[in-house]
Amino acid sequence: MREPETLRERRKRELRQQLSDTATVMFLERGFDAVRVADVARACGVTEKTVFNHFGSKEALLADRWDPQVEALSARLADTAPLDAALEVLGEELDFLVASARRHSWAEVRRFGELIRTTPALVAHHRAARDRLTEAAVEALATRSGATPDDPIVRITAAAVTGLWNVYALSLQRHQAKGAARAAREVRADLARAADALRQGL
């Protein structure tokens, strides 16, 4: 079923990757605002316009983990209870973080989080991604339950589930000083407590 990749497609994919990787490193080194899109373009030997042909905005250059998470959540929600689905996805995300910490360093991972948290434009981008997550949850929950995506129960469930990402982000920030493994454990515990609260009712 999978067509062999044509040369044009490979070049495109590789350039895209190079742009994103280069930009991410530059952002981490100098800060998001201190890097101009033209800088990233020059570093990759292309025109500024080319960058915008590949990415819709400067923020989109940052290699973040949102798309995989949205996809993972959608997939899980098809056959798992909402809260469990969220906990599984976030658990995998923690695994990914710990693995990243091994590949690079925990300090690097922390700096990445810090960058997102302290850059207004990236915070906004982050919020947009969260909305995409909620929308995906609504979609999946509606499909599963046979309700319309307008159903208030579906909506509030999706919102509550997405709230766990809130807890995740803050808990991670809170426990990060304890090191990768320990932090991951604490975050898991916080998430479990939050999920229990939702299960039991407010």
Add this chain to the structure above:
Amino acid sequence: MREPETLRERRKRELRQQLSDTATVMFLERGFDAVRVADVARACGVTEKTVFNHFGSKEALLADRWDPQVEALSARLADTAPLDAALEVLGEELDFLVASARRHSWAEVRRFGELIRTTPALVAHHRAARDRLTEAAVEALATRSGATPDDPIVRITAAAVTGLWNVYALSLQRHQAKGAARAAREVRADLARAADALRQGL
């Protein structure tokens, strides 16, 4: 306790109001993107720079209802259970909408919502406001319960409560064609259902 307002202060307040009102009308008439900040400035007999002295961004020019809602929610949460507090605030917001519909017209109110929903920059602004709401809820809940603002239970509660604004927005959109009074009633019902779901547990 209240100092009499000096002339400078009055001028400032009035200009600010004029800028916001003028901009809002222009946005509704021509669309957000078709109005340049310089246009608003010119319409008010002032420089573009002056506009930015009063408002931090073009989006902030739009007269929205977020600040009062954030304040109202904070206040209620001090002495009311979270879900009830949210329902009361949103109920008052519906009253306000119905009153606005009487003052202007329901069509006008709908166009305002449409403007916000269809303009990406305003959607983003809206998301930022929602975060402020959540943050205010966290603050109030933590104070009330004696927990820290980092507490996962506090966080998830705040997120779930803020989720009701999600339901509100969508429910309003869904029922708007039925007219102000009827729509308000339906939205109230949807909110009550969503709140019950949270109370009972997911």
Add this chain to the structure above:
DNA sequence: TCCATTCGTTACAGTCACTGTAAACAGTAC
């Protein structure tokens, strides 16, 4: 192997939100 089409890159010109600064110009306090 040649040709036509397709598609990404480039050069270039432009828009517009937003910023910094210094000078002019109030209102305010004494």
Add this chain to the structure above:
DNA sequence: GTACTGTTTACAGTGACTGTAACGAATGGA
């Protein structure tokens, strides 16, 4: 009246993002 203070202005920038036309290189078919 005079010094002080806060706001507006004129002006000159920055940088993200867009549209367009020309160019060149991969592609698919003859």
